[in-house]
Amino acid sequence: MNLKEEIxxxxxxxxxxxxxxxxxRDEVFELADITGDSLELARKAKETTSKYIxxxxxGFMGESVKVLSPEKIVLMPKIACCAMARMIDEGYYEQNxxxxxxxxxxxxxxxxxxxxxxxxxxxxKVGEMGGLVCTSSNxxxxxxxxxxxxxxxxxxPDRCLGQxxxxxxxxxxxxxxxxxxxxxxxxxxxxxxxSVHQLFTVEDIEFYREKYDDILIxxxxxxxxxxxxxxxxVGSTSQLITYIKELPLEQKIAxxxxxxxxxxxxxxxxxILSSTKPECPTMNETTLEDVYKTLKSIEDNNISEETxxxxxxxxxxxxxxxxxxxxxx
Ligand code: 13P
Ligand code: SF4
Numbered sequence: 007m008n009l010k011e012e013i014x015x016x017x018x019x020x021x022x023x024x025x026x027x028x029x030x031r032d033e034v035f036e037l038a039d040i041t042g043d044s045l046e047l048a049r050k051a052k053e054t055t056s057k058y059i060x061x062x063x064x065g066f067m068g069e070s071v072k073v074l075s076p077e078k079i080v081l082m083p084k085i086a087c088c089a090m091a092r093m094i095d096e097g098y099y100e101q102n103x104x105x106x107x108x109x110x111x112x113x114x115x116x117x118x119x120x121x122x123x124x125x126x127x128x129x130x131k132v133g134e135m136g137g138l139v140c141t142s143s144n145x146x147x148x149x150x151x152x153x154x155x156x157x158x159x160x161x162x163p164d165r166c167l168g169q170x171x172x173x174x175x176x177x178x179x180x181x182x183x184x185x186x187x188x189x190x191x192x193x194x195x196x197x198x199x200x201s202v203h204q205l206f207t208v209e210d211i212e213f214y215r216e217k218y219d220d221i222l223i224x225x226x227x228x229x230x231x232x233x234x235x236x237x238x239x240v241g242s243t244s245q246l247i248t249y250i251k252e253l254p255l256e257q258k259i260a261x262x263x264x265x266x267x268x269x270x271x272x273x274x275x276x277x278i279l280s281s282t283k284p285e286c287p288t289m290n291e292t293t294l295e296d297v298y299k300t301l302k303s304i305e306d307n308n309i310s311e312e313t314x315x316x317x318x319x320x321x322x323x324x325x326x327x328x329x330x331x332x333x334x335x
Contacts, residue, residue, distance in 0.1 A: 009294045013037055016301035023056045024297070025071075027063035028243050029264045029289035034062050034297060043243035044122050045141040048074065049333065060300050061315075062292045064088040068315045069126040073325045080315040081304070083296035086288035090228075091123045093198035094163035099131050102182045102196055106160060109188040116194075117157040119148060121164045122332075123200075126317045126325040128162065133328030140332060142227050142242035145171050149193070151335050153177075158191065163198030170227045170234050202286045203228035206262035210279045211236045214260040223279065224249060225262035233262060243267060250274060264289065 014037070017024055025047055026038035035041060040050045044067055051059055051071040059080045061068040065087045072080040106116065118137035120129055129139055137160075140148035149171050152159050161168035165181050172179035172193040180191035188194050206229050214221050224239040224246055234240045239249050243263065250259060250271050261268045262279035264286050269278075278284065303309045317325070 009298050010037065013294070013298050013301060016298070016305055020058065020301065020304050021056045022058040022060055022301065022304060023051070023054045024301075025051050025059060025061045025063070027067060027289065028247070028267045028270075029286050030062050030292060031266060031290060031294075032270065033294050034292055035266070035270075037294075037297070038062065043141070043143060044070075045143050045242075046244065047071075048122070048141075048329070051075070054078075058304055060297065060304075062297065064091070064123075064286075064288050065315075066091045066123055066125060069317055069325075070122060070129075070329060072315045072317050073126050073129070073322050074329055076317075076322055079309075081300050081309065081313045082315060083293075083300040083313060084291040085313065085315070086291040088123050088286075088288060089201045090121075090163055090198050091125060094124055094128055094196060096127050096131055098196075099128055099162065102162070103160070105182050106188055106194055111158060111189060111194075115157050116160045117152045117155045118160045118162065119152050120162050120328065121145075121167055124163055126321050129328045130321045130324035132162070133324035133326070133331075137328060138331035138335070139328045142167060143244055144332065144335065145227070146174070148332060148335055149175065153192070159193045160196075161193050162196035164228060165195045165197050165199055166203070166230055166234075167227050168193050168195035169231045170229075170240065173231060173235075174240075200228040202264055202284050203262070204230065205282055205284045206230075206233050206279050208232050208236050210262070210281070211260075214277065214279065218258050221258040221260055221277075222253070223260050223262070225279065226264075229262050237262070247271065250276065266290070 025040045052074040068082045118132040120132045122141045169179045177192040179193040180186035181195045223237040225237045258275040260277040260279040
């Protein structure tokens with residue numbers, strides 16, 4: 007059996023949309039009906055009219071589609087959890103809030119913003135407190151909007167994204183639990199991070215700058231602030247793709263983000279800003295065979311509970327509000 011042909015047949019015969027994030031393996035990415043970064047996928051998957059969404063990505067992405075469109079059946083061939091999203095749950099969120107309160111900041115003076123890389127339960131907590139969601143491509147706008155409230159921003163779970171955007175907006179940031187002064191900060195960050203983007207270092211940048219005189223360095227804002235400071239361009243997944251595609255072919259560039267995505271841009275003078283292979287292990291879990299099995303389970307009317315995304319009504323209510331506040335901005 008040719009897996010690719012079978013997947014194409016099943017897609018044609020079933021009321022299904024196959025969705026894949028840019029970090030998916032090439033063989034999965036190529037067959038998708040919708041591809042994009044986390045913001046584009048949340049928007050586009052919501053707009054589809056098909057009954058089934060087969061989502062190839064990490065858990066929080068499938069959950070976001072389910073929250074925005076509870077009537078759809080959202081299946082993930084592998085419910086793989088983003089390492090950063092796993093660093094926070096409702097309990098840790100509350101514990102951090104308590105520490106912020108103990109520093110003399112009351113809840114009514116805090117506006118929470120969660121990076122989309124978090125569970126629906128954390129998004130619900132944020133929504134219930136009047137807060138909203140952001141992604142790396144709209145964080146700038148969302149934080150600026152949040153600051154209009156006159157409150158301090160509690161940014162979860164990515165410390166780096168919070169610190170990087172605070173810097174670019176000329177604001178002060180602090181991280182809960184690292185001894186920094188929370189009361190002085192405009193943006194108070196939760197101490198989470200991406201295990202993949204932590205791989206890129208200032209030494210990697212120095213290595214490439216020494217090797218090629220005119221090389222450009224472009225990185226994702228999940229990288230450490232020291233790395234973002236030393237780069238020529240900082241942008242979300244889609245912003246990186248646009249930036250790289252617009253460069254003249256002869257321009258050398260070293261990119262600090264996930265391997266599959268950078269590898270797809272290899273026709274340019276494009277290098278990976280690391281001596282290791284920065285693959286996101288959970289994004290890489292989904293194989294062509296997993297996609298086939300999930301589609302086949304729809305055809306056979308035998309969907310495995312392990313692949314279906316379910317979010318409780320309570321969580322959906324507030325997580326949806328937090329996501330919609332983002333989409334409105
Ligand atoms: P994007 O919002 O750029 O798609 O990023 C998602 C992600 O997980 C990056 O590591
Ligand atoms: Fe999560 Fe990092 Fe993987 Fe993105 S690259 S899905 S933030 S672990």
